[in-house]
Amino acid sequence: MVVTDLHGDGDAFDRYVAQFRQLYASGEAQRLIFLGDLIHSYGAARHDRSLEILHQVMALRAELGPDTVIMLLGNHEMPHIYGVSLAKGEIEFTPRFERALGADRATVLAFLDGLPFYVRTAAGVMLSHAGPVSEVIPHVEMLRAFEHSALLAQADAALAQAADLAPYYEHYEQVHGAPYLDDARHYLAVSGPSDPRYSHLLRAFLIAEQSRPFAVLWEALFTQNELGLTEYGYVQIAQQFLEAFSAGAPAPQRVIVSGHIVTPLGGYMLVNRYHLRLSSAAHARPREAGHYLLLDCAQPVRAANELLPALGTVFADLREAFA
């Protein structure tokens, strides 16, 4: 059972977990796979259950096993591993979650650090947060062996070796046009210069500016897929992407399912024969048009439209509206 992009929507999360428990108990589903972006509500803080949702996913994994409950890393979770800030227009996503972390910080960040980027299935259906993008195609093996901790350690070592950090902080302030301490307080809930995490915003800035593996991962999680491309151009990228991920997979990967982008006409969208876009709540229009996918890994899938009968919904109102 595949669910994606809940963005702090606790009600949707509860519904999908309840549905999974039922399917799991009756033997109709063996795994619950979230495609990332479970956190960061677009709305008011009181409706944002981001942190609670992550805790519940961790608890569900502990209860049912790490192979039964799987969560992929989304572009809204990834910035917290590094301390990078994330905003969209006027909306700042990361500060609220950084403040909410509090004493849970180490546990939650360790959980995010361990999240995979992709799932490949015997059905030939690949699952990902954001879907095909050309920049990733030559770097499948690099992403497979990716270790966030190595990038962070590398940046820490570079900072430790510097004779004087003042020019680094000045560079940060020049680029961002704000005092470093103000930004560190605002974005990472750092208490002051003596906070052990004081340098983390600077470290994130250096990684984002200089690390090529980081840039590839960023593309993998933030891609806008077909937007800005020709239909034919995007078909070619999707084909090559699936081919690159087929090496070493349990079956040739022929179709990719991803979330990440709004589906303006309901809870899913057939992008092309290689790509199904799924919206389970926040990215569905309306929200109650959100869907999950019940993927049968024993049935080879050759084209994305074959998945349409496997879509389901947990929002009763919508089922009644269409009945």
Ligand SMILES: [Mn+2]
């Ligand atoms: Mn996303």
